[in-house]
Amino acid sequence: MGEDAGGRVQRPEWLKVRLASGENYAHVKGLVTGHRLHTVCEEARCPNMGECWNAGTATFMILGDVCTRSCGFCAVKTGRPEYLDREEPGRVAEAIKTMGVRHAVITSVNRDELDDGGAEIFAETIRKAREMNPGLTVEVLIPDFRGDAGALRTVVDARPDILNHNTETVPRLYPTVRPQAKYTRSLELLERAKGMGMVTKSGVMVGLGETNDEIIEVMSDLRAVECDILTLGQYLQPTRMHLGVERYVHPDEFRMFKARGLEMGFRHVESGPLVRSSYHAAAHISASES
Numbered sequence: 001m002g003e004d005a006g007g008r009v010q011r012p013e014w015l016k017v018r019l020a021s022g023e024n025y026a027h028v029k030g031l032v033t034g035h036r037l038h039t040v041c042e043e044a045r046c047p048n049m050g051e052c053w054n055a056g057t058a059t060f061m062i063l064g065d066v067c068t069r070s071c072g073f074c075a076v077k078t079g080r081p082e083y084l085d086r087e088e089p090g091r092v093a094e095a096i097k098t099m100g101v102r103h104a105v106i107t108s109v110n111r112d113e114l115d116d117g118g119a120e121i122f123a124e125t126i127r128k129a130r131e132m133n134p135g136l137t138v139e140v141l142i143p144d145f146r147g148d149a150g151a152l153r154t155v156v157d158a159r160p161d162i163l164n165h166n167t168e169t170v171p172r173l174y175p176t177v178r179p180q181a182k183y184t185r186s187l188e189l190l191e192r193a194k195g196m197g198m199v200t201k202s203g204v205m206v207g208l209g210e211t212n213d214e215i216i217e218v219m220s221d222l223r224a225v226e227c228d229i230l231t232l233g234q235y236l237q238p239t240r241m242h243l244g245v246e247r248y249v250h251p252d253e254f255r256m257f258k259a260r261g262l263e264m265g266f267r268h269v270e271s272g273p274l275v276r277s278s279y280h281a282a283a284h285i286s287a288s289e290s
Contacts, residue, residue: 075238
């Protein structure tokens with residue numbers, strides 16, 4: 001695989017995607033804008049945005065669009081948020097109803113300046129969404145709440161169908177990839193959530209300089225805390241200010257990760273170059289019930 005004029009590894013053919021477009025895409029974008037909402041699809045520059053939005057789905061990002069952390073891989077703005085929008089849960093619920101979504105994914109920025117890290121807004125969003133949308137299933141992708149078990153309990157008590165928390169990378173790379181996070185804290189959160197009766201899920205990026213053996217070790221650690229669902233995808237550099245791609249992992253390696261994960265006992269493994277945490281999320285509900 002060659003390099004471009006700037007010395008960056010060239011993106012291979014299997015990572016080329018169509019630009020987001022289409023009637024449903026435009027409809028969803030209008031709804032998101034009209035309800036003054038944020039989606040991780042846009043903020044994280046997800047390569048699957050066109051596919052998912054044309055299917056009438058989106059992953060809602062609550063607690064604003066300014067994150068208190070500065071992860072090396074993430075395109076979301078870093079800073080100190082100026083306010084907490086307590087009307088946001090209602091707007092998310094209304095948008096879900098207008099879009100006709102049957103399975104909603106709700107994630108957030110980190111709000112470390114809040115005592116509960118925003119856990120109560122998560123819980124209220126789940127409650128409002130279900131009140132306004134009978135039969136709705138909900139997945140939450142939560143931050144680590146700085147290890148606060150009470151904050152985690154607040155979210156769990158709202159009974160999402162799936163509780164997702166991404167480990168993101170291997171322990172060795174945490175100082176550069178997730179400098180304000182702790183690998184062991186993420187594992188402890190997933191273990192606590194499982195102990196509270198949750199179906200748990202986690203995601204890992206590859207291509208940041210880790211080895212395949214390190215990825216397998218992370219997968220083993222996740223199974224040790226009885227994580228049910230795993231997603232594995234290729235890291236893509238969102239801007240030149242973010243960490244560069246060290247390598248593009250071949251689809252055959254992703255197939256190997258999936259096979260190993262299923263052998264380990266994960267109920268479902270979504271593994272591929274363009275896979276992201278919320279990709280095919282509705283299918284994970286049926287996997288969680290098996």
